[in-house]
Amino acid sequence: MLLAIPYLLTAAICVQLMEDGGPVWLNILVILFIWNAMKFLWIGPVSLVLLAHVRTRERGWTAAQVHQKVAVGNDA
Incomplete structure (x- = not known):
């Protein structure tokens, strides 16, 4: 999400250069x-949700493995 800031800053600089008489092809860079x-603004929250989902599943797997090892240890 923070990577979007330099892109927006660079777009603002290009717009200012165009207003000061810069070349018209800077419009393409602004759009880009x-x-x-x-x-980057879109993928930031999505990746955080996916990461939280994976961490939750990992935590569940480790808890299940611990319970399984305890159960096996009690049988011996």
Whole structure:
């Protein structure tokens, strides 16, 4: 999510350069920078949710393995 900030800053700089008489092709870069910023803003929360899901499953597996080892140890 934090990686979107440099992209938005660079887009703002390009817009300022165009307003000061810079080349028109900077419009393409502005669109590209904003597109990349949107992708990073979108993937940040999604990746956090996926990571939380995986960590929860890992925690469940380790707890199940511990209970299984305890049960096997009590049988001996």
